[in-house]
Amino acid sequence: RKEVEQDPGPFNVPEGATVAFNCTYSNSASQSFFWYRQDCRKEPKLLMSVYSSGNEDGRFTAQLNRASQYISLLIRDSKLSDSATYLCVVTQRGSQGNLIFGKGTKLSVKP
Amino acid sequence: NAGVTQTPKFRILKIGQSMTLQCTQDMNHNYMYWYRQDPGMGLKLIYYSVGAGITDKGEVPNGYNVSRSTTEDFPLRLELAAPSQTSVYFCASSYPGNGYTFGSGTRLTVV
Numbered sequence: 001r002k003e004v005e006q007d008p009g010p011f012n013v014p015e016g017a018t019v020a021f022n023c024t025y026s027n028s029a030s031q032s033f034f035w036y037r038q039d040c041r042k043e044p045k046l047l048m049s050v051y052s053s054g055n056e057d058g059r060f061t062a063q064l065n066r067a068s069q070y071i072s073l074l075i076r077d078s079k080l081s082d083s084a085t086y087l088c089v090v091t092q093r094g095s096q097g098n099l100i101f102g103k104g105t106k107l108s109v110k111p
Numbered sequence: 112n113a114g115v116t117q118t119p120k121f122r123i124l125k126i127g128q129s130m131t132l133q134c135t136q137d138m139n140h141n142y143m144y145w146y147r148q149d150p151g152m153g154l155k156l157i158y159y160s161v162g163a164g165i166t167d168k169g170e171v172p173n174g175y176n177v178s179r180s181t182t183e184d185f186p187l188r189l190e191l192a193a194p195s196q197t198s199v200y201f202c203a204s205s206y207p208g209n210g211y212t213f214g215s216g217t218r219l220t221v222v
Contacts, residue, residue: 004153034210043201043213044154087153089210098144098169099211103153 003027004102006088012108017078021105023071023088033064035073036087038104044087047073078109113137117202117214124192124221132187132217134202140212142205143185145169145177147198148216154201160185161207192221 006023013019025033033050048055050062050071061074071088088102115136124130136143141162146154156169160179174196176188185204189196197220203211 032209036210043215044211045213046210049210098156098159101146101153103151 002102003100004088004090006086006102006105008103008105010106010108012110013078014110015078015080017109018074018076019078019107020075021073021086021088021107023073023102025069025071025088025090025100027090027092028066028069029092030069030090032091033062033071034089034099035060035062035071036089036101038085038087040084044101047086075107078107080109080111083107083109115202115204115212115214117200117217119217120215121218122220124189124219126192126194126221128192129188129190130192132189132200132202132219134185134187134214135183136185136202136204136212137183138204138212139182140204140206141182142207143179144203144205144211145175145185145187146201146203147171148201149198157187157200189219194221197221 004025035047036044037047038044048057050064054063059076063072085104085106087104089099118133144159145157148154155171158177160166166177200217202214205211
């Protein structure tokens with residue numbers, strides 16, 4: 001079983017739609033959780049950290065369920081500019097802060 | 112504030128040649144990392160460093176070497192380039208437990 005698994009997509013949605021991405025991780029010792037965004041041929045950029053209590057940043061909401069080892073990202077009112085690949089990322093205790101990346105879920109928002 | 116700077120942005124190497132990918136950061140981060148990303152795949156850790164003078168292997172270190180003589184610089188050396196090393200290479204830095212700041216990447220083709 002891969003350490004971080006994501007649905008690869010692509011998710012093709014119209015502008016204004018709500019879209020949800022899911023991610024599971026295999027190591028219960030995972031400690032920190034993030035969502036990154038990667039545009040085509042660009043470097044990954046931190047979108048948001050994910051906390052157990054859930055957190056929201058504008059149209060984006062992240063949730064963490066440690067018992068189920070599951071992370072989610074919800075995007076409301078999708079914009080064309082949200083088109084990108086979304087990477088689920090975890091760190092593990094004692095891993096020197098090393099991030100473990102999922103392969104990403106591709107989102108395409110259409111007019 | 113430059114963040115993480117990688118050079119070169121593009122390079123074509125012949126099989127058996129060697130080269131150094133440069134990475135420098137101006138955020139005084141102790142932790143630095145080298146990842147490679149193959150098409151449609153997640154990022155894989157090559158080497159990392161938790162401070163000047165300290166380096167360690169990641170998931171895919173074979174064919175590469177690193178050094179960390181200063182906090183700012185973390186060059187990646189390829190000896191005897193092989194076609195399997197064709198990839199996009201990303202350097203990143205961070206404070207431990209926090210998200211990474213990535214450089215813009217080096218696209219390497221070995222022919």
